Amino acid sequence: MDHRLAFHNVTPHHHKYHRKADLDSFEFTYKAEITSVYRLTEHENLYRIRIMDSEDRRHFSFRPGQFIMLEIPGVGEAPFSISSSPSNHEDIELCIRTAGNLTGVLSRAQRGMRVGIRGPFGTSFPMEHMHGGNILLIAGGLGLAPLRSPIAHVQEHRSQFDHVDIIYGAREPAQLLFKFQYEMWKKDDINLHVIVEKPDPAWTGDVGLITKVLESIIKGRDSTFIDNTYAIVCGPPVMFKFVCAMLAERGIPMQKMFVSLERRMHCGMGKCCRCNVGSTYTCLSGPVFDYWSVLNLKEAI
Amino acid sequence: MLFRIAEKTELKALFDMLAEKNTVVGPVQTDTDRKGKPLFAFEQITDQGKLRLDYTTTRLLAKRYFLPFREDLATFTVNGGDWTKDIDYHIDRPYVFFGLHACDINALNKLDKVLMGNVYPMPYYVAKRMNMFIIGIDCRPQPFCFCRSMGADTVLHGFDLFLTDIGDKYFIEVLSAGAYGIIKDLRTETPKESDHLQYMRTVAEKNKLFTARVDTTDLTKILDMEFQSPVWKQWGDKCLGCGTCANVCPTCYCYGVEETVDVGLQKARKTKSLYSCNIVDFAEVAGGHNFRPERSSRLKYRYYHKHRGFVEAYEESLCVGCGRCGEACLAGITVPEVIASVRGEEQ
Amino acid sequence: MNAKTPITRTYLGIPVPRPKVAFFELSSCEGCQLQLVNNEATLLDFLSLVDVRTFREAMTEKLDDYAIAFVEGSVTRADEVDRLKKIRGTAAVLVAFGSCACFGGVNQLKNRFKDPAWVKKEVYGSHPIETNDTARPLEDFVKVDLQIFGCPVKKEEVEKIVTNVVLGKSIVQPKYPVCMECKANENTCLFDLGEPCLGPITRGGCDSWCPNSRFGCWGCRGPTVDANVEQMREIMNKYGFSEETMLDRLECFGGFAGHAAEMRKTVRRGGPAWPPE
Numbered sequence: 035m036d037h038r039l040a041f042h043n044v045t046p047h048h049h050k051y052h053r054k055a056d057l058d059s060f061e062f063t064y065k066a067e068i069t070s071v072y073r074l075t076e077h078e079n080l081y082r083i084r085i086m087d088s089e090d091r092r093h094f095s096f097r098p099g100q101f102i103m104l105e106i107p108g109v110g111e112a113p114f115s116i117s118s119s120p121s122n123h124e125d126i127e128l129c130i131r132t133a134g135n136l137t138g139v140l141s142r143a144q145r146g147m148r149v150g151i152r153g154p155f156g157t158s159f160p161m162e163h164m165h166g167g168n169i170l171l172i173a174g175g176l177g178l179a180p181l182r183s184p185i186a187h188v189q190e191h192r193s194q195f196d197h198v199d200i201i202y203g204a205r206e207p208a209q210l211l212f213k214f215q216y217e218m219w220k221k222d223d224i225n226l227h228v229i230v231e232k233p234d235p236a237w238t239g240d241v242g243l244i245t246k247v248l249e250s251i252i253k254g255r256d257s258t259f260i261d262n263t264y265a266i267v268c269g270p271p272v273m274f275k276f277v278c279a280m281l282a283e284r285g286i287p288m289q290k291m292f293v294s295l296e297r298r299m300h301c302g303m304g305k306c307c308r309c310n311v312g313s314t315y316t317c318l319s320g321p322v323f324d325y326w327s328v329l330n331l332k333e334a335i
Numbered sequence: 336m337l338f339r340i341a342e343k344t345e346l347k348a349l350f351d352m353l354a355e356k357n358t359v360v361g362p363v364q365t366d367t368d369r370k371g372k373p374l375f376a377f378e379q380i381t382d383q384g385k386l387r388l389d390y391t392t393t394r395l396l397a398k399r400y401f402l403p404f405r406e407d408l409a410t411f412t413v414n415g416g417d418w419t420k421d422i423d424y425h426i427d428r429p430y431v432f433f434g435l436h437a438c439d440i441n442a443l444n445k446l447d448k449v450l451m452g453n454v455y456p457m458p459y460y461v462a463k464r465m466n467m468f469i470i471g472i473d474c475r476p477q478p479f480c481f482c483r484s485m486g487a488d489t490v491l492h493g494f495d496l497f498l499t500d501i502g503d504k505y506f507i508e509v510l511s512a513g514a515y516g517i518i519k520d521l522r523t524e525t526p527k528e529s530d531h532l533q534y535m536r537t538v539a540e541k542n543k544l545f546t547a548r549v550d551t552t553d554l555t556k557i558l559d560m561e562f563q564s565p566v567w568k569q570w571g572d573k574c575l576g577c578g579t580c581a582n583v584c585p586t587c588y589c590y591g592v593e594e595t596v597d598v599g600l601q602k603a604r605k606t607k608s609l610y611s612c613n614i615v616d617f618a619e620v621a622g623g624h625n626f627r628p629e630r631s632s633r634l635k636y637r638y639y640h641k642h643r644g645f646v647e648a649y650e651e652s653l654c655v656g657c658g659r660c661g662e663a664c665l666a667g668i669t670v671p672e673v674i675a676s677v678r679g680e681e682q
Numbered sequence: 683m684n685a686k687t688p689i690t691r692t693y694l695g696i697p698v699p700r701p702k703v704a705f706f707e708l709s710s711c712e713g714c715q716l717q718l719v720n721n722e723a724t725l726l727d728f729l730s731l732v733d734v735r736t737f738r739e740a741m742t743e744k745l746d747d748y749a750i751a752f753v754e755g756s757v758t759r760a761d762e763v764d765r766l767k768k769i770r771g772t773a774a775v776l777v778a779f780g781s782c783a784c785f786g787g788v789n790q791l792k793n794r795f796k797d798p799a800w801v802k803k804e805v806y807g808s809h810p811i812e813t814n815d816t817a818r819p820l821e822d823f824v825k826v827d828l829q830i831f832g833c834p835v836k837k838e839e840v841e842k843i844v845t846n847v848v849l850g851k852s853i854v855q856p857k858y859p860v861c862m863e864c865k866a867n868e869n870t871c872l873f874d875l876g877e878p879c880l881g882p883i884t885r886g887g888c889d890s891w892c893p894n895s896r897f898g899c900w901g902c903r904g905p906t907v908d909a910n911v912e913q914m915r916e917i918m919n920k921y922g923f924s925e926e927t928m929l930d931r932l933e934c935f936g937g938f939a940g941h942a943a944e945m946r947k948t949v950r951r952g953g954p955a956w957p958p959e
Contacts, residue, residue, distance in 0.1 A: 037517055038356035039429040044462035046422040057458040061408055061422050106694065107411035107418045108596035108603025109851055112621065134621030135852035139696065142850060147695045148417055298620040300592040303455035307589035308610075308617065310636070311626075313644020318454070332562055332639065333626065369876030376868065395868055404866035416695040575910045575917075577882040578858060582865035596849060598841045599727040600693055609866070615908040616857040630908065665873055665882060665917045 060303065063105060063150035064090055068143055069125055074211050077132050078176070079141060080117070082125040083149065096120055097158030098183035099294055099322040103302045104128065105150035106143075110136040113299040113309075115321070116154065117179050119186035126151070129179035129211060155302040157322040159292050161187045164264040165194040170251075172201045172277055174244055174269025178211045180294045180321075181268045189222045196262065199225045199251060203244030203273070206232045227251065244269075245276050252284045260284060265291040267325075278325045288326035295320050295328070337509040339523035340530050346498075346505065348521055349470075350383040353431045357468070360397055361433035362390040377432075388434050388472050388498075392480075394663055396439055396585040400430055401463040402446070404582075404609050408459070408592065411603040418603075424462035434472045438480075438655040440494050441487040442585030443467075448649050449588060459607075468513065471497035473537070476544040479658030481671055483542065484549040487655035501533045547658065549674050554652075555643045557678060562635075566676040571631020573666045578611030580637070580660035580668075586653050587611070612637050638673060698848050704736035704748035705779070706769055708762045709789050709817065710755030713834040714780035715739045721837045728841055731848055748772060750847070752779040752830075756789045756817045763823055770824040775847075778819065778826045781833040781902045785936030788833070789817035794933055819936065828853060833902035833935055836888055856887035859906040860899050864890035872898045878923045880931050883909035883938075904937025911941045925949045 046058055053059060064085045072080040083104075085091040096102075096116055105111035112134075118127035132141040143149075161184060169188060173181040181200075188198055200219060204210050207230050219226050229240040229247045240247050252260070265281055267274045274293045281291055297309035297316040309316035312332035323331070341349075353359055363385045366374040375390040377397035398404065406425060411418045443464070450460040471494045482488040490497070495514035499506040506526065509518050526534075581587040591610040596603045610617060613633045618626035627633045645653035654670060661669030691698040705715050719725070719739050735745040751773035757763055770776055781787040795801045798815040820826050828847075830840055846853055860881035864871075867890050872879040879898035881890070885906045892899055905911070911932075918928045929949065932942040 036356060037352045037520070039353075039431070039466075039468050039513065041427075041429050042462075042465040044424055044426075044458060044465060046424065046458070054455055055453040057456055057461055060455055060458050061420075063420055105594075105605075107413065107420070107605075108594050108693070109849070110594045111592065111605070131622075135854070137621065138852060139850055142696055144695050146416065150420065296620070297626070298618070300590065305449065305455065305457055305588070306591065306610075307612065307640065308591065310640065310644070312636075313639045313647065332559070333632075333636075366870045366875065368874045374870055374874060394871070394874075395865070399868070413694065416692070418694065572910075573913055575861075575882040575913055576859070576906075576908055577861040579861050579865055579871075579882075582862065595842060596693065596845050597727075598724050598731060598845050600691065600698065600731070600845075611858075611862065614858045614862070615906075630910065663871065665871075666913055667920075 061152075063152055064094065066126075066149055066151050068145055068147045068149060070145060071143060074129065075209055078211060079130055079132070081128045081130060081140070081143075083128060083151065084125050085151070086148075092123060094123070094126075094154075096154035098161055098187050099158040099180060099292075100154040100156050101302070101321060102126070102128075102151045102153035102155065103299070104136070104140075105152070106136060106139055106147075107150065109139045111150075111152075111300075112136050113155070113302055113317070115180035115183070115294065117182040119190065120183065121186075121190060127182075129176070129182065131176055153302060156317055157320055159184045159266055159322055161191075165191070166262075167195065168197040168199075168259060168263040169195050170199050170201065170263060170265040170281070172244065172248065172265060172267045172269075174203050174273035174277075175205065175209070176211070177268030177270070177273070177294075178202055179268075181266060182212065184266055185219065185224075188224070189219070192222050197225070197259065198223070199227065201227045201229075201244060201248055201251065203229045203231070203247070203269075206230055207234050207237050243276075244273060245280055248277060248280060252281070257285065260286060263290070267291060267293045278328075282325070288329065289324045291325040292322055293325060293328055294322050297321075337515065338526050339507040339509060339518060340526045341505050341507055341521060341523040343500075343503065343505060345521050345523070346388075347383050349517070350386065350433065352517060352520065353433070353468070354381055354383070357431050358428055359431040359433050360400060361386045361388075362393060363387055364390075380433075386433060390434070391475070391477050392436075392657065392659065392662070394583055394659065396442065396583075396659075397432060397435075398585070398609075400432075401443070401467065402460060402588060402609065406459060406607050407604050408607050409605045411605070413596075413601055413603055424459050426463045426466055429466040429468055431468045431470070433470050435469055435494070436474045436657075437471060437490040438482045438487050438657040439585050440469060440471050440490045441482075441655045442657070443469075444490070444493040445586050445645075445649075445651070445653055445655070446588060447493070469494040469496075471508075473497075473499040473541070476541060476546075477658065478546055479662050479669070480545065480656065481547040481549050481658060482656035483545050484547075484551060484671075485652055485654055485656035487657075488542075488545075489538075499534060499537060501530065501537045504530070506530060506534045506537075547669075547671050549656065549671050550678060550680075551642075551652065554674070555646050558639060558643045561677050564677060566673075567631045567635045570668060570673055570676070571629060571634050573668055574613065574630045574634050575666055576613050576615060576630050576633065577665075578614050579663050579665070581611030581613065582609070583659040583663040585655060585657060585659070586641075589617075612640065634668075638677075642674070693849055696850070700731065700733050701750050701848065702735050702748045703732045703750040703752065704734070704746070704769075704773075705738065705752045706736070706754065706765070707738065708753065708755030708766065708783070708820075709758040710780070710782045710787070712739060712754060714754045714832070715752075717834050717837045718840060721841070724841060728844070731844060746772060750775045750777060752777045753783050753820055754779045756782040756786045756819060757823060758789055758814050758817045759812055760814065766820060766823055775827045776820070776824065777828045777830060778821065779830050780835050781831060781904070781935045781937065782817075783820050783826075784829045784831055785904055785939065786817045786819045787935055790819075790936040790939070791933065792817060793936075829855075831855070831885060831903035831937075832888055836891070838889075839887055856885060857907040858886045859909070860884045860886045860888065860890050860893065860903075862886050863888070864893045866890075867894055869893050869896075872896070873917075873921055876921075878918060878921070878927050878931065880914070882917075883911055883914045885937075898931075900931045900934050901938055902935045904935070905941065909941075911938070911945075915945065
């Protein structure tokens, strides 16, 4: 009578394709190379990262609003919204503020450094649903980082949208991100409105909070415009709270406004619970939520 | 489900049969508390004499065998500018769990929903869970047990064998084919109608012994209504924020990941450590902002996750009513009291 | 340990400096420095990470060019203040190494006596000795850049911190209390065994060193972030421990000095009065 129990051997092995249900996808990392580091402001860099395996690179795809987990072995891993166009299969662009451990080391990274990326994870902005409508792309501060991917979608599908406005508020002119793109956006028939809280002597644009410029924009629009308008709002909670309230007041339904929430994540896959808002996983149910859902999340604002 | 009856003397045969070629984990007495009461824990055993199937509860579940407090998710070998990532799920054999109570098996079933579902299953858990051979044992409700309120006093699946002491015999539920392969080498009989009746009487007697209870009626809604209730502040003032409730909880799975470089700079590791939502930096982000700086908001979040969020996702609570958190809490914060206070009931 | 060999190392392409470090001791047992030397398995790796210029426990050579100074011990004599200021003048980074340097440590126990002359007489008799009235942490005299807690420090933690320093990683002290590691180590709670313990309010990171040996925590690493000392006091009472039992522990290493002083104001008397008036 040998009652030795059978051992179910679950050993890690690498598949070429990674599905959510595969056990091995949990800790699977694409090895990627930093191809350029572009300094945007004193505290923010734009990192271009390329998945090294050419086949993996071709298969890697994401939707605007999704994030990846970026890892420097031994240093740490953290979530970052993808800032580039989903149609670019060469490089992934990440706009990252130097704020902590991982980003501190990253800011000293040289071109050619090999990092790990996992993902993409999370929900995305439903861009195709917005086709045929007007779109308000509203960002406060670093919120322009997650907004740049939907902006790229709009640029590439410009004929699918009616009026397009980018409304961007920053604390001071020196903190403005992606300045080199403003002219390009305008050429793509996008109305760009930039406002800063603290101007410097060279500043000639609007001064004040983002709601100031937003108010003047939506005031002048008629109800036909409002009925056919979507909004994507990215920024700190205090900013999107006031912006969304203003848009709701003007008559845009809450389920047509989308926000992206920022939380610390340790896994990105609905396990570690660090990103939970109330009892909702930001990594699985978010980071993109419609505003109605956000209002129903305890602790969100 | 197949039912069998066995004389109590067969227990040793069952144990020896399994222990001969396998690693067995079971409840043993590890200490005596300051009041002279025995304290139990799950440990590896080779001698059936050490097995204490009459144990009341254990402070910790056998978590280290399926959800270790610390585990390397990956190790890296760093070579110049390049690195390789090695992954190990840290399991090399099956384990027999001899004598888990219904609450603890239910807890595993709940963990399975999060960690073994089809959205990013966690292989470190799955690989260990697939190698658990579980023998359940019935229990005697303790003053802190409210498993009946949580629907976790009986267990329907997630085990191989379940033994119920019905006086002079064990009533045995045989759930898995593997368990049947073992049972057939024991001296067992098909239960008679009188055995069925004896089983039912035993369960009915057990049910009378419950004293602690939690009213879960409309609890998800009530938790939403009472989000701003002052009772959270009162419990927060008592809470030590020490994380013990999570560490003794059979269903707590939240964790943190830290990466470290060995002092020689050649190796690095990515280590997962179970964490507790009551610890001050649980919801702190890189810039330093803390989404739950107060103890009360963290304690409240814990109740939200267990009794609201999980219910929303899986239509059941993430609490099995084992009462370990209340027993281990030095401040004496218990689930029945917290929920009663949120419901505005007299304590 | 050839200090002259320039070591140019990189980690994933990032240059890793090999900082010049020195170890110093003020009033202390040098037990923290001994911890490092004890770690034979990783000592060589540690020494290739940093360029040790002065380390009395391990070498005779003494060089006074260093970027990082690890200072063990508390300040209990006037000449130590001068030494400390000189070290501060040289070091770019000054590390308070161990609980004496961080909080005053066991030495600061003398601070709770109201009459220093009486203490001096009780301890040293007629033997002439120069000592300040109080034992003080480094930060009372100079700017401290980094604290490494513990009595003694935990060598694994020191290695981790030093590795993080050279790699340019953030130094993050544990914000969880000793209980977290104690539970992970599957210890029986000392309160269950009838022993007092400051684990619930003391900063972790020691891997529950004392409770692992069934020895209740004395709080050597100081209070954890958001320590609920008031509730700890209630719990000590509930478990039948006197206020003095709790105060003895709070006052032992100096990390809880503020909490202890606050508690002294409302102490519920029981047992012999302490300290003697």
